[in-house]
Amino acid sequence: MTVANNAETLALKVKQSKRKKVIAWTIAGIFSAIYLVISLAPFIFMVLNSFKQKFEMLVGGVFSIPKSLDFSNYTSALKGNFLHYLMNSVVILAISLIILLFVSACASYPLSRFRFKMRAPIYSVIVACMCIPVHITLIPIFRMAKSTHMYDSIWSLIGPYVAFGVPISVFILTSFMKAIPREIEESSEIDGCNKFQIFFKMILPLSKPGLATLAIYNGVNMWNEFSFAYTLTQSANSRTLPLAVWDFQGQYSMNTPMIMAVLTLSLLPMVIVFIIFQDKLVKGMTAGAVKG
Structure with missing residues (x-):
């Protein structure tokens, strides 16, 4: 009888455990679906309305399917200064990321692998x-840009972007390099x-997942940065993509589909980059989490 009771008790516990797992996964699935809908709703709203004509959104509703795929908003955006703004953003992003990653790696290596008295205070x-x-x-950097005659040029943005990206990059990369086995060194x-x-030849190649993570993280911040770009540039020749959205918003304030098309074009490069390098981002986030 005792063996039978123990078996029944064990079977009951297994059933309860399975039931709890099912309930937990169901709740997690519901919350994930809600989060997915909340996250995708603005993107769907933006893309759908970018293909509509000027007054079609007001008549048919914001989430209604466009009557036809009207690419006139995209062609109008590309005919303006959009491509010039895009090229400025690409140049600034590429140069800033190269300098930022190199400086951060050079600073993180001694802080993670060497032992000296000032290591903790510097870190x-x-x-x-x-x-x-x-x-x-903003004001000190603006005055510095004016005094060095770099105001209203794309080169005035590289310094602030690198400077404000170094602390978080060194913080993450130092922890990542600490996880590399010392036996290799x-x-x-x-x-x-x-x-x-x-x-x-050794530390830098092994740190590629961490560098890729920092490149994506800092790249998104630089791509969407507005404050420094608005403060340190004035003419259309020096402005970046976020300011293109600002200019188009002022120029086409009554044409919401046109603004949605510009926003879609601005978002598209980052979406493509994230899709291509998402595996490296995940590896970079998990590679330094567990120390051997």
Whole structure:
């Protein structure tokens, strides 16, 4: 009887455990579906209305299917200064990311692999810089750009973008490099490699997942940055893509589908990049999480 009772108790516990898992997964699925709908609703609204004519959205509703795929909004946007704004953003993003990743990697390597007295204070100061609000630096950086004759040029944006990206990049990359086994570095030293060779040939290649994560994270922030671009540039030749949206909004304030088309074109490059490199982003986020 005791064995039978134990078996029944065990079977009951297994059923309860399965029931709890089913309930938990059901609740998680419901919340995931709600989050998915909330996340996709603005994107669907933007894309659908970008194919509508000027007054079609007001007559048929914001989430109604367009009567026809009207590409006139996209052609009008591309005929303007949109491509010039796009090229400015691409140039600034590429140069800023290259400088940012190189500087962050050079700073993270000694902070993660070397032992010296000032390591903790230097690391603390760099991390503390993450707390500096961007907007309190606008006036000093504006005056600096004017005094160096870099105001109203795309080159005036590279410095602030790199400077404000360094703290979070060093913070993440230092933790990532700490997770790299020291045996790799020690075996390289035995083979006769100096510190520079170890950094460029061993540490830097092994840090590619972390660098890819930082490139995507900082790239999205730089691509969408508005405050510095609006403060440090004035003419159309120097402005970036977020300001293109601002200019189109002022020019076509009564033509909402036109603004939706510009927003879709602005968002499309980042969506494509994220789709291509999403596996590297996941690897970078998880690679340094567990130390061996």
